[in-house]
Amino acid sequence: MAKTIPTSPLAVEMPALPAVAGVKLGTAAAGIRYQGRDDLMMMEFVAGTTVAGVFTQSKCPGAPVDWCRRALRGGTARAVVVNAGNANVFTGKAGEEAARLSAEAAAQLSGCDAGEVFLASTGVIGEVLPHAKLTAALPALHGTLAPDNWAAAARGIMTTDTFPKAATRTARIGEGTVTIVGIAKGSGMVAPDMATMLSFVATDAKLPQAVLQSCLKRAVDGSFNCTTVDSDTSTSDTVLLFATGQAEHARVSRLSGGVLTEFQAALDELLHDLALQVVRDGEGAQKLIKVEVTGAVTDASAKRVAMAVANSPLVKTAIAGEDANWGRIVMAVGKAGEPADRDRLSVAVGGTWMARDGGLVPGYDEAPVVAHMKGREIDIAVDLDLGRGSATVWTCDLTHGYIDINGSYRS
Amino acid sequence: MAKTIPTSPLAVEMPALPAVAGVKLGTAAAGIRYQGRDDLMMMEFVAGTTVAGVFTQSKCPGAPVDWCRRALRGGTARAVVVNAGNANVFTGKAGEEAARLSAEAAAQLSGCDAGEVFLASTGVIGEVLPHAKLTAALPALHGTLAPDNWAAAARGIMTTDTFPKAATRTARIGEGTVTIVGIAKGSGMVAPDMATMLSFVATDAKLPQAVLQSCLKRAVDGSFNCTTVDSDTSTSDTVLLFATGQAEHARVSRLSGGVLTEFQAALDELLHDLALQVVRDGEGAQKLIKVEVTGAVTDASAKRVAMAVANSPLVKTAIAGEDANWGRIVMAVGKAGEPADRDRLSVAVGGTWMARDGGLVPGYDEAPVVAHMKGREIDIAVDLDLGRGSATVWTCDLTHGYIDINGSYRS
Structure with missing residues (x-):
């Protein structure tokens, strides 16, 4: 049980904390x-x-x-x-x-x-x-x-x-x-x-x-x-x-x-x-992921789509592998059960729009995307182009560390 | 990209297949x-x-x-x-x-x-x-x-x-x-x-x-x-x-x-x-998991509870670790959003009831559970004791193999 887990690479310093009167x-x-x-x-x-x-x-x-x-x-x-x-x-x-x-x-x-x-x-x-x-x-x-x-x-x-x-x-x-x-x-x-x-x-x-x-x-x-x-x-x-x-x-x-x-x-x-x-400090987290959904029919719908992306094991493992796998993002949007039109959907990673209006953006510049995926903080944006609903959620990637922490034998 | 993935340990032999007229x-x-x-x-x-x-x-x-x-x-x-x-x-x-x-x-x-x-x-x-x-x-x-x-x-x-x-x-x-x-x-x-x-x-x-x-x-x-x-x-x-x-x-x-x-x-x-x-043949699967839910208010409710258990990364990683972690099963039942009463809930693994009526079964025999967890086919049963709704779903465990297959870098 006393397995030592290394400090998350995403850790932040604790700030100085003042007293609170009372x-x-x-x-x-x-x-x-x-x-x-x-x-x-x-x-x-x-x-x-x-x-x-x-x-x-x-x-x-x-x-x-x-x-x-x-x-x-x-x-x-x-x-x-x-x-x-x-x-x-x-x-x-x-x-x-x-x-x-x-x-x-x-x-x-x-x-x-x-x-x-x-x-x-x-x-x-x-x-x-x-x-x-x-x-x-x-x-x-x-x-x-x-x-x-x-x-x-x-x-x-x-x-x-x-x-x-x-x-x-x-x-x-x-x-x-x-x-x-x-x-x-x-x-x-x-x-x-x-x-x-x-x-x-x-x-x-x-x-x-x-x-x-x-x-x-x-x-x-x-x-x-x-x-x-x-x-x-x-x-x-x-x-x-x-x-x-x-x-x-x-x-x-x-x-x-x-x-x-x-x-x-x-x-x-x-x-x-x-x-x-x-x-x-998510178990095994190597990357912090922001998922921003815009253009949904409502904010609540945008949040459900964003959570579907953020909870998708296939999206999270792809990011662990530093793979800007927009196909898996499309998959996760599609499975959310919320209004979405495949042919109006756009997906960006690190600010670069890779998929737009139902297809791959021809000749988009992959270099900034590749560089972005190597970083600690990954930004995914999905525009549904249906309405004004938006939401942003955060998650971390799914790595071997998660399995190590959660799948270890009880001693 | 041509990484060879070993045949699943859960594979079955293909049967002889007759012709179908027409x-x-x-x-x-x-x-x-x-x-x-x-x-x-x-x-x-x-x-x-x-x-x-x-x-x-x-x-x-x-x-x-x-x-x-x-x-x-x-x-x-x-x-x-x-x-x-x-x-x-x-x-x-x-x-x-x-x-x-x-x-x-x-x-x-x-x-x-x-x-x-x-x-x-x-x-x-x-x-x-x-x-x-x-x-x-x-x-x-x-x-x-x-x-x-x-x-x-x-x-x-x-x-x-x-x-x-x-x-x-x-x-x-x-x-x-x-x-x-x-x-x-x-x-x-x-x-x-x-x-x-x-x-x-x-x-x-x-x-x-x-x-x-x-x-x-x-x-x-x-x-x-x-x-x-x-x-x-x-x-x-x-x-x-x-x-x-x-x-x-x-x-x-x-x-x-x-x-x-x-x-x-x-x-x-x-x-x-x-x-x-x-x-x-689930990616990285080492164990086939059956989740059977009884006593739900409806069959549809039972299925949503069963799917919450079957999709829980914490349940699936515990099973990969051969850990009969009924606490995680209780957690997954609780998060399903379906009618459930903590104090009427029972959980069995491999036919042994480990948790019953809101608490651990005192002095239950852990030996058959430990033996069951080492096998290839894991049975989880949840009785909600609220009604006659039931459902059975199947999944596999979540292992390093899943991360290997889905998180590998694109070449």
């Missing part, structure tokens, strides 16, 4: 599965913090996802507890109980209601979370919580991610400036589990829960929900956004009116940054 | 792309032969698929011409013209209308079929057509299939006995193309076109449409069924009444046999 956080080694590293992360929020959440669409979610969905109804948060090594998924009543006991232990330390504690777990499926190890480690961890532990937190939630993922932005709301910091994990593996995407974002903005939820939903739709590594969806995917309300800015009571335009843009950018970091 | 066939080397092998196949049918067809659902079909869809409206067939090495896909007006000229050349030799000639092409995308090579080879080929060339025909339509695929059955219709023989190609690759599935089936039964089409549709739904190698769909998939009417049996004017029960069963079996041969 947030203290830290990590500890609870020994839930990993030895010799921190595997437990806690954030504590000042009273009055609002929270928004977006979760996996899986019909088989883990107990922590069920817990968070219920807790979200309260609208406020005082803590989040995250463990790596055990996902507490498909664990029945015992799993529910483990989640409840974990939340209660954190609530006692933070002096709040258990319903204000949020949970996330990532790791092995089908084994009940050993909550006694978690709750035993919490008191000491709680004593070390501090505002400047974001980098350690990003590392503490990793499973076999090959690099930690974090991002930060600032934005003006009225006359005030707010800070947003977020961390994420994803696309690494702990055999025998699937990659889970978790992200925790905090801001000192002061926003009502309903507004915060709208902002988060929009940002997730344009970021994490526009990425795919292998079309598989985890039982535990969770994005939580906490707003501590410590910044000074104009009162915001609703989404409209433009006061949140800059905040929304910053949140969109931050989640997009994190989502692309997750794709960059 | 069918003559043969192959020739037209040099369309391959050298030193036959790449052109022709079948000629006696006058009065009816024909049924099922085609790719791709929105970007090849010119031969367009041609066949139009020809099918006539309801009768006198010939089919199939070439390997060039798919004549995404070739615009020039591709249509190449198809028409090919059909006209065959029609002249067979003394029929071009609309009674069916076409199929498999191979490179985006290059117009060099029809002059095809039509130049046809007259000599036509001179060699004979009833006993089925085995050569199965080989002549291969691209990089690693073994030829054929099957035969007999069935009683009333007091008479009819013969059915079919061949197929699929899941092999000619870089830079996707695997295309082609199948040509002939019988001496005497059946009206509408009846034949119903029989074929049903048989394809239960066979080829229940298989998947990598979720990708070719632009050229084609199944054609020809009925020469040379057998003596009771007149059949409609599908109902039971007279075709045995024929339908034989056709179902034959296409199922061919479809599984295609999966057995």
